[in-house]
Amino acid sequence: MNQETPRPRPAHPAPAGALPPGRAHRTICGAAQWLSATTSRIAGDAHSWMQAVHWVLEAALHPRFCATTLRVARVLAELNPCRPGVAYLMRRLQLGERMVQYHLAALRETGLLAYIAKGGRQRGRPATASEFARVIPREFDEALGLRTKGCGPGRRVVGIAEAGRRRIAALARKASSTLRRTPHRPRRHCTPMRVGNSGLSSADRNPSPSEARLARGHHISPRTTPAPKPPTKPKRTAKPLNAVGRRFKLAAELVRLVPWLHGAAVPRVAWLAREVSDAGWTAQEVVAWLNLLDAPASVQRPAAFLAHRLRGATAVWPTAAQRSLAVEADRDSRRSAAARHRCYDHQGAEGPPPRLAKALHEGLRTGLAAYSARQAALGLDDLSPVSLEPAGPPTPPHTAEARHVAVATTPGWDHYAHTLRDGLRSALRAARTQRAGTQHRRRARRAVPVTADQWS
Structure with a gap:
């Protein structure tokens, strides 16, 4: 008996909008997430960008790309320019900080967002948010058969293959539905209006006052029943600082008050002042201790100089009474007053730096010398100043x-x-x-x- 050879089954065609066979999606990392180095193209509008977002969600190209990422993308589509702060997204979407960062990273790694400017924190300045460009990945164009013209992120779409028209239409409907969707708000219940005559009067529909209030002698009209007061939320109180917080607070005050500590790192000063901070010292008490000895004219290593000055301070002034007497003595001392005035003069000075002032002075002296020589050669009067030599510093008293x-x-x-x-x-x-x-x-x-x- 002859055995029939099984016929090979025809391969099912790939659905429209899927990645080509043998082509896996790549995760975009590092410098490729910037607009100048990305392979994606800039989305012309929010609707086109949301189509690409829905395509990435359906294709499951990223393990963390889910419905929450779609919510984040919907908020980003409303911003122009797209410069969302993490705190704004947390407040808008009721998500945690780490969750917002995860979904922003998922949008960047799938090629849907590209950095224009990266935000961050700088000492003495407010934090800045990152600015993004909404882009469409190259895999989306290849999967749907979109033809583009140009090169780089500025290329534009000029046509589409017949196989991807139905798929792009479905994505367009989903994108429109997502952009039209408004955030859920609780409905306000109002009193329904009655149409026509009713056998009950308005007085019969109002609730009667309680017997306890009538027994106390309060007169309440049946038509004016007092509305219940809304519950009041307890006021937030600031959390007390722990040991580390007190150290950093003391360090920030010392950097602001002590002239030779200007520019020192606050964490470094907090570590060096941990002993006096844990002992309950205030910034004024530390300043009084530092003013017991004269500070040099210039301090090259402020942190090391502070560590040397604070050595053994807690053993000398162990009680708060001793420190309060020292603070009073420091306020009355002329040395501290002179140091404070030097600090104020340094903070209020708006002139050029010493090196720049010296260079300007030398250039002015050379120019005036040339001017005097030219005036003398022409037989004209010299109108330059008599002397440009700077006056010497005043001699301090012993x-x-x-x-x-x-x-x-x-x-x-x-x-x-x-x-x-x-x-x-x-x-x-x-x-x-x-x-x-x-x-x-x-x-x-x-x-x-x-x-x-x-x-x-």
Whole structure:
């Protein structure tokens, strides 16, 4: 008996709008997500872009591309320019920050969004949002048979294959439905109007007042029943700062108050001031401690200088009463007043930097010298200034002499010089000696070898 050979089944044609066989969608990463390097084309309008969004959703080209991504895309289609902030999308869509970032990344990795400008945070400036261009991936044009003209992101569509017309029409209907969809709002229930005569009067339809209110003697008209008061939401109170938050708050205040700390990194200052912050010191108390000694004219490493100055501070001023007396003495001291005035003069100065001022001065001197020589050669009068030499800095008074005058004229300095200074210096010397002894004992303990009997 002859056995019939089975006939090969005809291959089913790929549905219109699907990727060509053997062609897998690529995930766009890195520099290819910028508009200058993308292979996608700029969408002419929001409707065309939403068609591409629906096509990517139906083709399941990305594991995180879902209905929530479609909601994010609908909000992005309304923006012009497309510069959405993460906080705005969180508030608009009621999503978390990480969820919004995931879906924006899915739109970028599928070639539907391209960076125009990338936002971020800079110290001392408000945060900026990223600006995107709505683009259509090249795989969408190839799958639907769209013919384009031109090159780069600015190419335009000039035709479509017959096989993709029905598919593009279905995507157009979905895009229109998505763009027309409005966010859900709770319906307001109103009192229905009655048509025609009714056997009940308006007084009969109103509820009667409660017996408890009638017993208290309150007169309530049956037609004017008071409306219930809406529930009041409790006011939000600021959360108390933890230890790390207090450190950063103290560091920010120190960077603002101390002149030689301007420009220092706040996290670095917070780490160096952790001991005084955990001990409950305020910024004014730290400034009073730093003002006990004169600061140099220029500090090359502010963080290291701050660490050196704060060494042993908590051991010298362990109580809040001592620190409050020191703050009062610091407010009355002339050294602190001079430092504050130098800080204000530095902040309020609007002149050129020292190097630029010196260069301008040298150029002006050279030009005026040439002008004087030319005037002398022509036999004309010299109208240039007499002298351009800068005046020298004023000679400061001797430190001991100024301190003697301050002690004699300022009550705070008198209290510090006769009551606080000797005790502070002795306490600081004792604290440093104790710390040095502790470190010596630790080194000696580490140097002792451990025997096998001790381990057992």
